[in-house]
Amino acid sequence: MKKGLSLFLAAFALTFTQCKNETYQTASTTDTAVAAPAQKEYKYETVPNDPLNARVYTLDNGLKVYLTDYEDAPRIQTFIAVRAGSKNDPADATGLAHYLEHMVFKGTSQLGTQDWAKEKAELDKIEALYEKHRQTTDPAQRKKIYHQIDSISGVAATYAVANEYDKILGAIGAKGTNAYTSVEQTVYTNDIPSNQLERWVELEAHRFGELVPRLFHTELEAVYEEKNRTLDNDGWKVMETLNAAMFPTHQYGTQTTIGTIEHLKNPSITEIKKYFDKYYVPNNMAVALSGDIDFDEAIRAIDAHFGKLKPSTAPTFTVAQEKPIAQPIVKEVSGPSAENVSIAYRFPGMSARDAQVLSMISAILYNGQAGLIDLNLNQQQKVLQAYGYDNQMKDYSVFRLGGSPRQGQTLDQVKDMLLAQVELVKQGKFDDDLIPAIINDNKISLMRAYERNSERADAFVTAFIYDIPWADYVQRPDQFAKITKQDVVEVANKYLGNNYVLVYKRNDKNATAEKVEKPSITPVPVNREAQSAYYSQFMAKEVSDLSPVFVDYKADIKEAKLKNNIPLLYTKNNENGLFQLYYILDMGTDNDQKLGMAVNYLRFLGTDKYSAEELKKEFYKLGTSFNVSAGGDQVYVTLSGLDENFEKALALFESVLQNPQPNQKALDDMVQGILKARNDAKLNKGVILNQALVSYAKYGPKNPFTNVLSEKELKAVKPQELVSLIKSIPTYEHRVLYYGPRETDALVATLNAGHIVPAKLKPVPAEKVYAELDIKQPTVYWVDYNMVQAELIFLTKADAFKKEMVPTIRLYNQYFGAGMSSIVFQELRESKALAYSAYSSYSTASKKDRSNYITSYIGTQSDKLPEAMAGMQELLTNMPLAEANFDIAKASLRNSISSERITKSSILFDYERAKRLGLDYDIRRDIYESANSLTFDQLQEFQKQFVSGKPQAILVIGSKDRLNFKELEKYGKVKQLSLQEIFGY
Structure with missing residues (x-):
């Protein structure tokens, strides 16, 4: 991902309808005495019965443009896709496409510079030195050359304006x-506000028209850290090993x-530039937009700016057989x-018929x-966990199983x-009704997916990257629905033989890990107060304002x-035939540890009429699913799916709660x-740091995370105890939430008939509250874990939640620690190259009378930990002051809120969150109204x-052989914690 990397798992939603036709966009006419200049007409494709009602354009320079109008909020999801990935990297310069991705955010000869002529002279020197460095083998000479690169980079950076692209996007509310x-x-x-579309188009066309690899060596260090993170990730190592053997x-x-x-x-800046010139050409790119769009205005804006890019023939990729x-x-x-x-x-690539059958097999x-696998292995608990999925790519596909x-x-x-x-x-030994149920489930998945602009626009990206005409993409669900059991058996026997790659992932706490060594880098200036002429002119352009819309709980929620x-709160689904139903109880595992065990047990139980496996099949055939989950202070009982089967699903659902066997x-x-x-959780560094250590620091050894039954207690629990707990759930006071297409009276009648409760509901027990520790003395808690990097969290207990503080907190986060234009990101990554990932957040409590933190x-390389800790501590102690960044943060906050819309079931859950904080209105109103009046002096005082x-409690996970304990002692008393201490078992 940006500045980052993403594994693309193609779990493709399948769409419906038939053929394409072509139409034309024409100018409207008006009654006027003077003829208006003729506007350009744009030819576009549409497909009948397309669920996205998309228009697909091809500009004169070959750029594909996909547009779909979805007015859930005045925002637009944007994707700019380039048919160039790691398979297109030169064999002697792997990682080039990914590193180029980072460079595209660095600006142009106009954006991100204060004096391009002077900066270019230094950048040319740096490029030449990298070529020399690449061709030099003598270590001493290489070190000398890199020292020159580092020195000249510092000079070049004085002319640059770091993150200026990110600043613009932040300011406009992206x-x-x-x-x-x-x-x-x-x-x-x-994801941009809709009133910013034309400015966004201009900016993107500008940056894709020219590559300037400024701040190259600090960004390269960030990529080193990204590589180190993958070397610390066993899942990545398995994937790379599997792919190497498969291909x-x-x-x-x-x-x-x-x-x-x-x-x-x-690295070679020269090779990166060549790659950009070869592949980043309009006829090898697509712009995909979904949201609040005026088609005519959008295509004219895109053509006006992207239409200036010059086409060129991208290299042909030869598929290795x-x-x-x-x-x-x-x-x-x-x-x-x-x-x-x-x-x-x-398997064959995505376009092949056999690859579609693979989706069915999967x-x-x-x-x-x-x-x-769900029923025979997971449901019957024959393994701890098992799964299977298909990853469909252009040239080949992979079907992967794991357990x-x-x-x-x-x-x-x-x-x-x-x-x-x-x-x-392969033997066809599966129920005949499973394939129809899967087809139905895919329809439901598509309905859910197309409620989100990100999924709608991503469908365009898939069609473009895999070179699938939109008409063919839209037909894929019809083709999928025609797959027969015979097709499945034939394809399974054709491809699923003794022809697999098998990877054993062994546990070895002392396994040797490679790492990318840290080069010597001198921090570069980020020039926060500086602005390029392009930036000033861009930000001076006026756009029409959007008016915010806040949730009115009384008007937007029917009661x-x-x-x-029993209270019923609901909002109507006017979009499709799906529903969501919730029973919510204000009690949880903090009150009774066995409650969490009981709801987990329910997954493996049948009723007086159905076995556990039969229940799963019945729900799946109905196009519905159910779940019961228990948190520390709440229980959620959930049913969702096709509303046309609501009554049948509700009856089945209630029988599960009433009659578990x-x-x-x-x-x-x-x-x-x-x-x-x-035991496995103790081997997961993410769980160790973000859950176990954080909970320990907040509450001490006895905390919500360690509130679990001991092994002896677990083994002493009787089935009937848990069944009794399950049956008791509907007997407590609770409320019902519903989002779906039903009208009030019909919904109430159905629930009154179907929801089984006793004549008198029991009050929920008083909540058990864990006392939060006061962090009075700086303390460093660390856990030993064999890893290349070290990861740490500075944790501070702040004041209790006060709604009056929320606007200032949101503005502080926007300015200081959130996003790529924030102070933390600029200092620790852009300037000092100390980390791939760094952030700081003043988090408000989720419940009134609880503390903010x-x-x-x-996360950084172990030998850079001293510099990283000092850098973060300095920022927290003496926040850098930058009026320009503050103005951007204010603009970002207002633009974001003015274009946000809380809709659908989110209205209900926003209300639930507000209630937990003692609020009866949408707190965003306070944030929006305060954003303009808050001053920089107030932020500094805060x-x-x-x-x-x-x-602070400083939480560290890293290898004892790599951590610098003398440095850690500078931040407080150092205490090593064992896994048993932080996990409670």
Whole structure:
């Protein structure tokens, strides 16, 4: 992703309808005495019955433009896609496409510079030195050259304006400014207010017209850190090992998106420029937009700016032909995380008919509810976890199976069980009604997906990158719906044989990890107060304002009473035939640890009429699903799906709550699974830092995270105890939330008839509250974990929640620690190249009478930890002052809120959140109204009063062999914590 990298998993939503036709956009006429200048007519394609009602244009220079109008909010999701990914990297410069992605954010000869002539002279020197560095093998000479690069980079940076592109996007209210590179594509993302479309188009056309690789060596260090993060991630290592064995000839396996360590150490600005000139041409690119769009205005703006880009023929990609895999290829990967096994098969690329059948095979095996793996392995608890999915690419596809063993199980046993499910498909041993249910489920998934502009625009990206005409893409669901059981069996037997790659992921806490060594980098200036002439002119252009719309809980939520005075809150779905139903109880696992165990147990139980497996099938056939979850202080009982089957699903749903049948074996298996999952959690560095350590620092050894039953207590629980707890859920006071197409009276009547409750509901028990610790003295808590990087969090307990502080907090976060134009990102990444990821957030409590917390994170190479800690601490203590950044933060806040719309079921949950904070109105109103009046002096005073100098708990995870403990001691008393201490078991 931006400045980052994303694995593209093509779990494609399938759409409906038939053929295309062509139409023309023409100028409207008016009664006027003077003829208006003729406007250009734009030819576009449409497809009958297209659920997106899309228009697909091709500009004169070959640029594809996909537009769909969806007015859920006055915002537009934008994707700019380039058919150039890591498979297009030169073999001697892998990672180039990804690194270029980072450079495209650095500006142009006009954007991001104070004096282009002087800056260019220095950039040319840097480029030449990198070429010399690349061709030099003597270590001493290389070091000398890099010292020159570092020195000249400091000079060049004095003329640059760091993050000026990001500043513009922030100021206009954009969100999700990012990008990702994968094997086939590089895609640039933004979510913008609709009134900013023309300015956004101008800006994007400008930056895609010219590449200026400024601030190159600090950004290269960020990519080094990104590489180190992948080296610390066992999942990435498994994926790369699997791909290398699956594709020994094709670039899918011979190259990785982020590149090799050797190539990262020897970058070439010259090669990056060549790549940009070859592939970043309009006839190899697409602009995909979904949102509040006027088609005529959008295409004219895009043509006016992107139409100026000159076309050129992009290099033809020659697909390397892989030989068939004759027998299983077995590989091993070792690392500190939990063990697992992966199996992968090679299939044809996405456009092939067999690849569509693969999508069906994938869903037959694993769909989250009623697939063979779901029912035969996960539901029956024969493994700790198992899954399967298809990753469809342009030249080839991959079908991957994976599983984690239970205690005492071998990876081979998991492998054999996964392969046994494949054999069932090959033999056609699955229910005849499973394929129709999968087709139905895909229709539902598509309805849900197309409620989001990001999914709508992403459908365009998929069609473009995989070179699928939009008419053909729209027809894919019809083709999918025609797949027969015979098709499945034939394709499964054709591809799913003894021709797989098998990767064993072994647990080894002491496994040696590679790393990219830290080069010597001198921090460069970011010139916060400086502005390019382009920036000044751009920001001076006026746009029409958008008026904010706040939720009016009384007007936007209908209220009614069900029998026994149960509150019903609902909003109507006017878009499609889907519903969401919730029963919410204000009690949870803090009150009773067994409650969480009970709702987990429910997944494995049948009723007096159906077995557990039969229940899953019945819900799946109805196009519905149910779930019961318990948090610390709430229980959520959820039913969702097709409203046309609401009555049947509700009856089935209620029978599950009323008549769960105890099952001793299911309980025994579940307990063993819980114990294994707990052990695996201790091997997960994300869980260790973000959950276990944070909870320990906030509450001490006895905290919500450690509030679990001991092994002895788990094994002593009886099935009937848990069944009784399940049955008791509807007997407590609760409220019902509904989002769907039903009218009030019909909904109330259906729920009164179908929702089974006793004559008198019991009050929920008083909440158990964990006392928050006062962090009075600076303390460093650290946990040993074998990793290349070190990750740390500065945690400060702040004041209790006060609604009056919320506007200032939001503005402070926008200015200081959120996003790529924030102070934290600029200083720690852009200037000092200390981290790939760094942020700081003053987080408001989720409930009244609870404390706010300041959480500041940085992940960096272990030998850079002292500099990273000093850098973050300095920022928290002495916040840099930049009036320009403050003005951007204010504009961003107002523009974002004025274009936000809380709709659909989100209205209900926004109300739920407000109630927990003691509010009866949309707090965004206060933020918006205060944004203009808040001054920089007030923000500085807030920082001095609530942030600077406050005692901190500093949480660190890293390898004891790599951490600098003398440096850690500068920040407080250092205390090593064992996994048992922070996990409570």
